[in-house]
Amino acid sequence: MKEFKILAVIMALVGITYYGIEPYAHSVMHPEVAAADFSFNDLHNVDTKLVGNVENGKTLVEANCIACHAIDAAGHPAVMSNADAAASYGVVPPDLSHAGRIYDANYLANFIFDPVSAMHLQHKFSPDSGKTFPMPSYNWMAPQDIVDIVAYLKSVAVKVTDDKEGHKATFEAACGRCHNMKYAGFEATTPVDVIKAHMGATPPDLSQYIKSRGEHYLHSFINDPQILLHGTSMPRVGLNEKAQEDVIAYMEEIGDSKKAERNSLGIWVMGYMVIFAFLAYLWKRKIWEEVH
Amino acid sequence: MAEFKKAGSMLEWFDQRLGVINFTKVMMTEYWIPKNINFLWAMGVLLTMLFTMLLVSGIFLLMYYKPDVNMAFDSVNYTIMQEVAYGWLFRHIHAVGASVVFLIIYIHMFTGIYYGSYKKGREMIWISGMLLFMLFSAEGFSGYMLPWGQMSYWAAYVITEIFGGIPFIGDELVVWIRGNFYVADATLTRFFMLHVLLIPLAILGAIVFHFYSLRFPHVNNEKGEFFDFEAEEKKYLAGDKKGSKVIPFWPVFLSKDVFVMGVFLIFFFYLVFFHYSFAMDPINFDKADGLKTPAHIYPEWYFLWSYEVLRGWFFEIAGISGKSLGLMAFGFANVIFLLIPWLDRSPLVKPANQRPMFKYWFWLMIADLMVLTEFGKLPPTGPNAWVGFGASLTFLVLFLSLPIITKMESKKKAGGK
Ligand code: HEM
Numbered sequence: 249m250k251e252f253k254i255l256a257v258i259m260a261l262v263g264i265t266y267y268g269i270e271p272y273a274h275s276v277m278h279p280e281v282a283a284a285d286f287s288f289n290d291l292h293n294v295d296t297k298l299v300g301n302v303e304n305g306k307t308l309v310e311a312n313c314i315a316c317h318a319i320d321a322a323g324h325p326a327v328m329s330n331a332d333a334a335a336s337y338g339v340v341p342p343d344l345s346h347a348g349r350i351y352d353a354n355y356l357a358n359f360i361f362d363p364v365s366a367m368h369l370q371h372k373f374s375p376d377s378g379k380t381f382p383m384p385s386y387n388w389m390a391p392q393d394i395v396d397i398v399a400y401l402k403s404v405a406v407k408v409t410d411d412k413e414g415h416k417a418t419f420e421a422a423c424g425r426c427h428n429m430k431y432a433g434f435e436a437t438t439p440v441d442v443i444k445a446h447m448g449a450t451p452p453d454l455s456q457y458i459k460s461r462g463e464h465y466l467h468s469f470i471n472d473p474q475i476l477l478h479g480t481s482m483p484r485v486g487l488n489e490k491a492q493e494d495v496i497a498y499m500e501e502i503g504d505s506k507k508a509e510r511n512s513l514g515i516w517v518m519g520y521m522v523i524f525a526f527l528a529y530l531w532k533r534k535i536w537e538e539v540h
Numbered sequence: 541m542a543e544f545k546k547a548g549s550m551l552e553w554f555d556q557r558l559g560v561i562n563f564t565k566v567m568m569t570e571y572w573i574p575k576n577i578n579f580l581w582a583m584g585v586l587l588t589m590l591f592t593m594l595l596v597s598g599i600f601l602l603m604y605y606k607p608d609v610n611m612a613f614d615s616v617n618y619t620i621m622q623e624v625a626y627g628w629l630f631r632h633i634h635a636v637g638a639s640v641v642f643l644i645i646y647i648h649m650f651t652g653i654y655y656g657s658y659k660k661g662r663e664m665i666w667i668s669g670m671l672l673f674m675l676f677s678a679e680g681f682s683g684y685m686l687p688w689g690q691m692s693y694w695a696a697y698v699i700t701e702i703f704g705g706i707p708f709i710g711d712e713l714v715v716w717i718r719g720n721f722y723v724a725d726a727t728l729t730r731f732f733m734l735h736v737l738l739i740p741l742a743i744l745g746a747i748v749f750h751f752y753s754l755r756f757p758h759v760n761n762e763k764g765e766f767f768d769f770e771a772e773e774k775k776y777l778a779g780d781k782k783g784s785k786v787i788p789f790w791p792v793f794l795s796k797d798v799f800v801m802g803v804f805l806i807f808f809f810y811l812v813f814f815h816y817s818f819a820m821d822p823i824n825f826d827k828a829d830g831l832k833t834p835a836h837i838y839p840e841w842y843f844l845w846s847y848e849v850l851r852g853w854f855f856e857i858a859g860i861s862g863k864s865l866g867l868m869a870f871g872f873a874n875v876i877f878l879l880i881p882w883l884d885r886s887p888l889v890k891p892a893n894q895r896p897m898f899k900y901w902f903w904l905m906i907a908d909l910m911v912l913t914e915f916g917k918l919p920p921t922g923p924n925a926w927v928g929f930g931a932s933l934t935f936l937v938l939f940l941s942l943p944i945i946t947k948m949e950s951k952k953k954a955g956g957k
Contacts, residue, residue: 251578258647261906268914269841270818276918277836431618452826456617460825506621506628513629514813521809525802528795535795539575539781 284471286489291358291366294391300399301392308397312386313344321345322404330437337382338446339425340437346421348398348405355486356401357394360386367483368474372447382446415498418491423454431455432502447481458496458503466496568790572773574761575787581759582800583648589801590641591747595740597634600627605686607732609725612688613827632812632820638680639819640808642842645673653880654902656889657760663881665757668750670878675743677843682735684840685728689824694837696731697723702850705867722830764889836919844916845909849873851916852932854925869932876939883942886950897949901942908934 309319316333318326320343326333333340347356359366362385364373373381386394408414419429425437430453436443444450457466468475470492473482487495500507547553555561573581604624606615620627649669652658658666681699685692700717704710719726758769767785776784787793811819818841823834839847850873853866876883888895892902911931918924 254578254580261910262643265910265913266818268910269844269917273914273917430614431622456825456827459617460822462822510628510632510813514809517809517813518806521802521806525799525806528799528802532795532799535792539784539787539792 278465281468281475284468284489284492286352286471286492288352288355288358288366288486291354293361293365293387294354294357294394296354296357296395296398298392298395300395300397300402302396302399302403304393305396305398305400305403308389308393309344309400313397316341316383318343319345319404321406331439334438334442338438339382339443341383342421342425342437344401345404345406346408346417348400348402349407350418350422350488350491351486352488353398353402357391357398359486360394360397361389362387366486368472369481369483371479372481410494412498412501415494415501418494419498422485422487422491422495426451428453429455429502449481451482454499454503456503458499463496463500466499467492470495569788570773570777571789572769572776572786573759573789573793574765574767575785576762576765577759578762579796579800580647580651582797583644583651585794585797586644586801586804587641587648588747590637590644591743593633594637594641597630597637598736598740600630601634602736607686607729609688609728609828612686612728616687617825629812632816636808636812636816636819638683639840639842640811641676642680642840645676646842649673649877650906654892655760655762656764656884656891656895658881659884660766660887660889661757662760664753665750666881667878668746668753672743672746672750673877675739675746679735679739679743680840680842682731682739685731686735687824688728688828689821690826690828690832690834691821691824691837693723693828693830694834695839696727698837699839700727702867702870705863760889762891764891766889838917841913841917844914845912846870846873848912848916848928849932849935851920852912852925852928852930854920854929869936872936872939880942883939884946885943886946888950895949896952897945901938901945904934905938908938 306322310324313319314324315327316337318324318341322345326343328336330340351359355366363383364370364381364385369381371377373379406417408417416432420434424434426443428434428436428440428451432455436451440450461469465476469477470485470487472484473480474484544556547556551560601616601620604615604619604627606612616631620631622628652666652669681695685696700714700723703717704714706713715721717727718724719730765785769786772784772786776786776788826834838844850866850870853869854862856862857865884898886895886898892899908931911927912935915924915928915931920928
């Protein structure tokens, strides 16, 4: 039929144009990147096959870490207010109550051994740059001791539910020292201008980043920011796969809170239109019978 | 004053006062349309419907939108999208509608060119249609600024900057348009006014004018045939509905349009609910930041072809800078469609495929516009810049040669098949 031929021509032309300016143009502007690596294979200063000793870990953490970090879950409050901690360190040291749950164990051990290389921030904090990273390297510790610390942190880690509350806790533990989430009423523990002075870049408010960057980008970016944004001050935070999914889920729950409503209503509206079109067709046929 | 008889029915009551019976005849049941038309003639009704949807969804957005650089972004992305019940639906309908309306405008326009519906008495239809195209372009451009995202800001910056290329008054003109030396709060508030008041008003007027301009020449048909409308009307009214070449606007013409509308709306709502990022660019969900230029700046898809005509001229020719050449080409591109009724020198009103030379011109033009659109989006580097230049040049050549081609065509065969 002729009308179908016309429709086919239009659909082909529109389809080609659409393909060119959307999927194709995006693939040119944002080339594919390597898949996220949740085993943090590039880090091997600490042999994480060793079996950790929680008791020894506890002793080491209490001796080394709680001077800076709160661990609410183990009854260690913060020693300073956030404002003072921000002023002293540039970034407020995070509460470690969730550390054993959210960080990949290999990453965490290697982070304690040498934070800067684990975070891929050598370009920001190197002897030549004159800037020192606020957390010391524990590269003088025996690997066994570091593994013990990790084991301890795992043992005290708070369990969370797999819902918005849990996702929120993960987000705040992992990103909350730097990023605001305005649409959730959340303010980073470190004031923005302090971070900017310390890191040379302002961490953006993440309320709409699920929309502006999309899940795909975030998946790769959070895992290793340097790949997509070479030279950025955003650290690799070393989340395990589950924790990263929780963070992204939270960003979606805050940034795109109507997604479920949109998807379910969409089906109904489209169904309604199908029925409408069908009835309209019957009506048209009836009317045109008289004139054809 | 005339004597009023007591009305026997409500219809009669209104008819006495407003002449509704006659009005319905003139506007609907005895407004005649040729019978041999295809679904491409339903685009006008689709456009009217889309404009109505934009108007209604726009009014809802207007209840919560705040035209202020500090509040605009959150009023759209938080208040409207997440707090107000179904605010997201209105925004999606508005944004997707604003994009899809251009798809339909382009189909409508190229249908007109394909069937030669702009000549032999139909010039005013074409002109009023182009007026609508320009008004919609201004409406789309001003609306895109309102959410005050990165692309809002930078597209506004780049497009207003274009006027700076106009000799002598350019720099002052840019400041005059922006209301400031850079794109700022004053720019947002004035574009807000244009977007919600002045341009929609002008569009309403232009739509009425467009419809009125259809009355005397009547719409064209699939064969470009001219016939005696009055005789055909009489035939129809006398009961020879099958033999008559015309149909009334209501219910015959509209019954088909309503069906086309139904099919279109399935597609439209699919886009609204499930596939909207082509109309709501992800980058625009980053708040405007005048200090942070995005890696790629591009206008909405419907401006890409003219943007590429502008961008294609990237080097100096005969002492004239690429920028000036681009600007001239851009000016040309923006007025040339308006002049089509006079560029086509052939008196023939026929579908393009039945015209020996015009058919090549038509499909070449479509292909060129597609290339321009594509390369208007891609980064203008390396070979892309040259393809852009080639396509931009082709565009100029195509339109400059149209009078010659159509003149030759009308000489070649005074009669045709
Ligand atoms: C004539 C056709 C119209 C077109 C092509 C159009 C186009 C647009 C576009 C492209 C946007 C930005 C979409 C987005 O990113 O969200 C927008 C936003 C807006 N429009 Fe329109 N519009 C039209 C009519 C109207 C009318 C008649 C009104 C109200 C009287 C209106 C009110 C608004 C408001 C308040 C916004 C800002 C909210 C938002 O960005 O979502 N629009 N328009």
